[in-house]
Amino acid sequence: MTVVTTPPTPQRNRSLLGGRRVYRPNTKHIPVLATLALLIVMYSIGVYNYDSFGDTQVFLNIFVDNAFLLVVAVGMTFVILTGGIDLSVGAVIALTTTVAATLLTAGWPAGVVLPLVLLIGTVLGLGMGAVIHFFKVEPFIATLAGMFLARGLALLINRNSIPITNDFWTQMAQKRFRFDDGVFISLNVVIAAVVVLIAALVLAWTRFGRNVYAIGGNADSALLMGLPVGRTRIAVYTLSGFCASLGGVLYSFYTSSGYSLHGQGLELDAIAAVVIGGVLLTGGSGYVLGTVLGVLVLGLIQTIITFQGDLNSWWTRIVVGILLFAFIVLQRLVTRKAK
Amino acid sequence: MAEQLKMTGIKKVFPGVVALDDVDFRLLPGEIHALMGENGAGKSTLIKVLTGVYDIDGGDIELAGQKVRFTGPLQAQQAGISTVYQEVNLCPNLSVAENIFIGREPRKFGRIQWSEMRKRAQVSLARLDLDIDVSAQLDSYSLAIQQMVAIARATDVGTTKVLILDEPTSSLDASEVEQLFTIMRRLRDEGVAILFVSHFLDQVYEIADRMTVLRNGRLIGEYRTAELPQMQLVSKMIGKELEALEQIEEHAREATVTERGTPIVDARELGRTGAIAPFDLTIHAGEVVGLAGLLGSGRTELARLLFGADRPDHGALLIDGKPHTVKAPREAMAEGIAFSSENRRTEGIIGELTVRENMILAMQAARGWTRPIPRRKQDELVDRYVKALQIRPADPERLVRDLSGGNQQKVLLARWLITEPRLLIIDEPTRGIDVGAKAEIQRLVAQLADGGMAVLFVSAELEEVLRLSHKIEVLRDRRLVEELENGDDVDADRIMQTIAGGATT
Structure with missing residues (x-):
């Protein structure tokens, strides 16, 4: 599994005030722990009920199949930590794959196409961030506009699914990292793991990361405390745009195609993963590790439904809906108790 | 230098x-x-x-x-x-x-x-x-x-x-x-x-x-x-x-309540776990009852129980001598109880509405939305209270958020006064407002009591409570610890002692 650092939890001062503090899990960790427990329970149910569910490869395939979602959800984590939301990510994936496939088909070299599509998503994110900050537009509205824009552009370029036959793309798609006992992960997983690691480090150890938490805690205070609120806010949407386009690239590796209808509703999956992972929708609390667990929960539900075989895949949605509801209620309870 | x-x-x-x-x-x-x-x-x-x-x-x-x-x-x-x-x-x-x-x-x-x-x-x-x-x-x-x-x-x-x-x-x-x-x-x-x-x-x-x-x-x-x-x-x-x-200084102490009929509210062992321990409290018409105590001593919690904003889980509340369960603020309002919250901004005024709209709110709520108050009646009422409370600027169509804190407080008071309550609960009406407005609000409270209204006055400022109240209820640690008849022997030091827990009775 990926190694993720949570922000450093300082060791408790044991002698402080004669042991007045009794150990109990930090309220900030409760949602993450709950998700972890849920994950373990679900996995045990799967292993118990279905043959070969316990194979390592089955577990690794959750990462292989959801690497792009993980990358997108990491970007979304930053946005939600500031108390915002980014609805454009699914459409950015569609735009990225469509542009990449179109240009590759037209014979552009991969070395140009790859940076270009990453730039498109990043600039779109920057634009939305700027609109949100300078014109005081609600993130919901600004990114909704971004979503229509990106999806519309993708549809304008090509309505049909375009297969990608570029050598570099095919190589990347087929690249496997094999381990001793025959199990493997794809390149996508490695990229996603690197993204997760960097994000976790940034959030826990850098000023930018802490400013993200501060803004989510109280943006007005953050401003009065002299923190660069505007710059940070624009940066998180830019980052989310970048993650979305990187997710799009991974998605095009994964499907070897570009299609303007890719990633429909994916923004909601990403938001769901982040929330189930224990990030507070109002901002200011949560960890990248939680997001990883959230993505795993979503992937595991799909896997279980696949193994069950006779269930409609829409059950995934129903279960996700119920979980989302449960976790939002849990967040309410935890934050209320903290007060 | x-x-x-x-x-x-x-x-x-x-x-x-x-x-x-x-x-x-x-x-x-x-x-x-x-x-x-x-x-x-x-x-x-x-x-x-x-x-x-x-x-x-x-x-x-x-x-x-x-x-x-x-x-x-x-x-x-x-x-x-x-x-x-x-x-x-x-x-x-x-x-x-x-x-x-x-x-x-x-x-x-x-x-x-x-x-x-x-x-x-x-x-x-x-x-x-x-x-x-x-x-x-x-x-x-x-x-x-x-x-x-x-x-x-x-x-x-x-x-x-x-x-x-x-x-x-x-x-x-x-x-x-x-x-x-x-x-x-x-x-x-x-x-x-x-x-x-x-x-x-x-x-x-x-x-x-x-x-x-x-x-x-x-x-x-x-x-x-x-x-x-x-x-x-x-x-x-x-x-x-x-x-x-200076005028209001001596006002309250002179006015003593002579006649005491059935109290408007009579709380018997009323309480709510975690908010306030069971307490007894009676409030008569024309009486100003002050609640004194530190922040977090249960002042607001007590007031909220009487208004039905929180539900009691202990004891009984008698209104006009009849047992009554006040389950929601609406019912309290129907009994003529009004509550002006301490959180002016979050629970009180609505900044985006005009002075007139803010004032009319409670009365309209009491009538129900099917019977809108005629505009002429609104203007008349609002005009009267803007004058009576000396709200400045005296423009009923001004947005409330543009008013100063003291004037916002007066608008809030006016909102409840329009409903002509028999018991007015005011929580921290003078916090964060200036001396002039403070004096006007204090004078107003005194006038209302003279007119027969009962007032439950919650304030962190002991001087103010002393100046206005006939009876002072002292709270400590979410418990009503003592009731003092306001007289010459009661002063800020005495209340402080009670709050601090050092009073000998």
């Missing part, structure tokens, strides 16, 4: 209002300087100009002889101006240490050094005689401690030349205020220029060396505290003589 800070001819204009008009202000190093004025006099604007939140439309700011112009709070902080605001402006979701250092964390190769930061936080809090777990989340501590953390943040930088304290004491109790003053004196002796804003005149007289008075965005003058008697200061602040203030 050379000024640490010198502002000359400061002008700040908002659409339709001149907030600051040619104001001069100076701060000397090593002094505590109070900025005085009523709400809306321009104190907050001046502070925001100084801290870089607002840009100025005219004038000069000189800091230690250098001309400066700030484009944001960050620039002001870097120049050595630190601020502690009335509402704690920190991030509740971060640790204490982070709140002190965020934005200037100790780093190595861009990586925050957490242990170093915690160590330094411990040191800077130790300077304020505070020994707490700096890695705990800020909102796990009381408001008072949070305020101390804010001060630690403001004073931590060794480069602080000017420290601005905007109403820092409004959430502190007496001993915490003392502690804060000790720190302020120490910083003053270290050469920091301190600007102090407070509505508590006693505190200002205790701590300030000099003061500057503003009125209506203009400079009235700069005085040595020792040379300006309190009464004169107040008259400079409100610009008129103070007979009004």
Whole structure:
């Protein structure tokens, strides 16, 4: 599994005030722990009920199949930590794959196409961030506009699914990292793991990361405390745009195609993963590790439904809906108790 | 002595209002300087100009002889101006240490050094005689401690030349205020220029060396505290003589309730677990009952039970002698009970509506939405109360958020008075408003009681409770500990003793 650092939890001062503090899990960790427990329970149910569910490869395939979602959800984590939301990510994936496939088909070299599509998503994110900050537009509205824009552009370029036959793309798609006992992960997983690691480090150890938490805690205070609120806010949407386009690239590796209808509703999956992972929708609390667990929960539900075989895949949605509801209620309870 | 800070001819204009008009202000190093004025006099604007939140439309700011112009709070902080605001402006979701250092964390190769930061936080809090777990989340501590953390943040930088304290004491109790003053004196002796804003005149007289008075965005003058008697200061602040203030002094004590019929409300062993222990309380018509106690002693909780905003889980409530379960504010309103909340902004006025709309709200709610109040009737009512309460500006169509705090409070009062309640519960009606408006609201309460209305008056200011109430209920630790008939033998000290738990009965 990926190694993720949570922000450093300082060791408790044991002698402080004669042991007045009794150990109990930090309220900030409760949602993450709950998700972890849920994950373990679900996995045990799967292993118990279905043959070969316990194979390592089955577990690794959750990462292989959801690497792009993980990358997108990491970007979304930053946005939600500031108390915002980014609805454009699914459409950015569609735009990225469509542009990449179109240009590759037209014979552009991969070395140009790859940076270009990453730039498109990043600039779109920057634009939305700027609109949100300078014109005081609600993130919901600004990114909704971004979503229509990106999806519309993708549809304008090509309505049909375009297969990608570029050598570099095919190589990347087929690249496997094999381990001793025959199990493997794809390149996508490695990229996603690197993204997760960097994000976790940034959030826990850098000023930018802490400013993200501060803004989510109280943006007005953050401003009065002299923190660069505007710059940070624009940066998180830019980052989310970048993650979305990187997710799009991974998605095009994964499907070897570009299609303007890719990633429909994916923004909601990403938001769901982040929330189930224990990030507070109002901002200011949560960890990248939680997001990883959230993505795993979503992937595991799909896997279980696949193994069950006779269930409609829409059950995934129903279960996700119920979980989302449960976790939002849990967040309410935890934050209320903290007060 | 050379000024640490010198502002000359400061002008700040908002659409339709001149907030600051040619104001001069100076701060000397090593002094505590109070900025005085009523709400809306321009104190907050001046502070925001100084801290870089607002840009100025005219004038000069000189800091230690250098001309400066700030484009944001960050620039002001870097120049050595630190601020502690009335509402704690920190991030509740971060640790204490982070709140002190965020934005200037100790780093190595861009990586925050957490242990170093915690160590330094411990040191800077130790300077304020505070020994707490700096890695705990800020909102796990009381408001008072949070305020101390804010001060630690403001004073931590060794480069602080000017420290601005905007109403820092409004959430502190007496001993915490003392502690804060000790720190302020120490910083003053270290050469920091301190600007102090407070509505508590006693505190200002205790701590300030000099003061500057503003009125209506203009400079009235700069005085040595020792040379300006309190009464004169107040008259400079409100610009008129103070007979009004003095008149109500003796009012309440003279008026004694002679006839006592059935009480309007009679709470018997009423209580709610976790909010307030079971209590007995009767309120008669024409009686002002004061609730005294520290912040968090259960004052508001008691009031909310009577109004049905919270449900009691113990005891009974008799209204006009008949048992009654008040399950919701609507039912209390139907019985003629009105409740004006302490949270003016969040539970009271609706800033986006006009004065008229705000006033009509409660009455309309009582009638139900199917029977709208005719516009002519509205205008008539609103007109009457705008005049009676002297709401300024006297324009019913003005948005409430543009009014000063004191006038907002009056609008809120008017809203409930329009419903002609028999029992008016007012929670902290005078907090954060200026002396003039305070006096008017106190006088109004006295008048209402004379007119036969029962009033439950909740306030943190003992003097005010003493001045107005016939009967004082003292609360401590969410328990009603004593009921005092207000008379010559009752004074602030006596109540303080009861609150502190040292009263002998």
